[in-house]
Amino acid sequence: MTKDYDVVIIGAGFAGIKAALTLEKYSLNICVIDEGILPGGQFIRYKKDGINSSKIPTYNKGLELVKQFVSSPVTYLKQSELILINDQKEILVKLNNDSLKMIKPKTIIFATGAREIVQPFKGWDLPGVITTGAMQILLKTSGQTFNDEIIIAGSGILHYVAGATWLEKGGKVTSFYDVNTFPDKFKMLTSALASSDKRADFFAMLPDMLKLQMSAKNGYKVIEAKGDKKLESIILAKVDGNNNVIKGSEFEQKTSLLAIGNGLVANLDVATAAGCETFYDEQIGGLVLKTNQFLETSQKGIFAAGAPSSIGGADKAELEGEISAYSVLLNLGKIDEHIYKELTSVLLTSRKKAVSFGKTLSSMQQFNLDEIKNLPEETTICRCENIKMKEITEAIGLGLTSINSIKKKTRAGMGNCQGKTCSELVRAILKSHGHIDTNHIKTRAPLKPTSIDILASEITFLDGSKV
Amino acid sequence: MSVNNHTIKFGTMQFQANKGELLLFSLLKNDIYAQGKAHNRNRGGFCGMGVCQECIIELENGETVLACQTLVDKDMEIRDDD
DSSP: OOOOOSEEEEOOSHHHHHHHHHHHTTOOOEEEEOOSSSSSTTTOOOOSSSOOOOSOHHHHHHHHHHHHHHTSSOEEETTOEEEEEOTTOOEEEEOTTSOEEEEOOSEEEEOOOEEEOOOOOBTTTSTTEEEHHHHHHHHHHHSSOOOSOOEEEESSSHHHHHHHHHHHTTOOOSEEEESSOHHHHHHHHHHHHHSHHHHHHHHHHHHHHHHHHHHEEETEEEEEEEOSSSOOEEEEEEBOTTSOBOTTOOEEEEOSOEEEEOOEEEOOHHHHHTTOOEEEEGGGTEEEEOOOTTOBOSSTTEEEOSTTTOOOHHHHHHHHHHHHHHHHHHHTTSSOHHHHHHHHHHHHHHHHHHHHHHHHHHHTSOOOHHHHHTOOTTOEEETTTTEEHHHHHHHHHTTOOSHHHHHHHHOTTOSTTTTTTTHHHHHHHHHHTTOOOOSOOOOOSSSSOOOHHHHTSOEEETTSOBO | OOTTEEEEEETTEEEEEETTSBHHHHHHHTTOOOOOOSGGGOOOOOSSSSSSOTTEEEBTTSOEEEGGGOBOOSOEEEOOOO
């Protein structure tokens, strides 16, 4: 007899871990699937035997949750990739020993987090150009810097946090460029201070942020990366109040490392494969899942927590992890509506603040559509398949108006990453031509690159029983 | 040499890495930026979180892994076709 899972949580970041710990108290069979090497997602880089506490209170709170999580009886499948999921809640997962397992849970919580987006420019695919998220992850996991010099650029807040972490670890920031002007940043600051949890984080990071701010150049952006086989220099330009490059302001700066980021976008490949519907609202971070007041998606018994419902950071992820857990309990009949209301009322109020903070973040991470529309023809859009801007605009010229039709025509999105890097760029290019696509790029099993011999191997349930 | 160190070979290059550190970190720290196998190695780690697939490397035993999703836990030999 196979073990019947009441709930499968996809993702062991802040949202997923909080959901698991909340549900664990109600004697349910819980399974958490995560592709990371260690639990904690991209924000909390938990090391079993390493020192990785931080000055930032939210981070340390997350670290505590991870510690509770690893000692809890929850089934935790680490370094495990979802190969297939369908609208019948059937999940095929590849474990870290390369075996294929089938799970059929009663309910699912998607806590799949977000990934970083970068507005493309000529040469952004050169080695040596990394995202500010990658920079943060490498710093947090190792506790030290990895290059003598670094130039940091971007918009929003992530490049600030990454820069502050680099300084905290004793690194030197050669230059720091911010697309946003000072009034934008003031708006961000006041929104951050309006949320109590963020206030503590903000003051913890303030000394390093001020150090960054002293050398920061506001209203600049990277327009080209140059180098033979790897990054050697970047071209920067000043931007006007509308985020457009001021002609004649371009200058070149030598560097072997550039960290750049323009915000976050939710990971929805797995959720859309399960049939969850999406909608597009750039105020809350672009493409997100349709959810109701219970954080339930368009698919009954499937819930979303954290970035998949809207971009909003760690606080929102934690709150929604807990709220979605109570919704699962209500769905499974473990609590009644009265108890549900009691358990969630305070959380829902805090969530409003977190959502509002997310909106401020998202307002600063929108692509500049004028620039996107006029990207140089040879700019790479799909990095995996090496598809250039020219091919995308030609496809649009032929009358194609969706990410999926452009994928079929040009192969953009057919490579190893399955469109995770380029699909949102194609969406922005389409938008710059007046076409709004509100669907996720079509995903196909296997959702992750998987060798044929693994795909051909026997599938069993987690307890080893035959499917 | 401390027991916490492992030897990493990347093509003809060789260096020491600490046990438990991310392989991508070890490579970047040793100035190996173009690890990826795609497009004549003109690609390297970009997202750091297992999304972009650009830091994919081939170990001597034929196994392919993402450098950003691999912790150094043994001596490793990485093929360099460049």
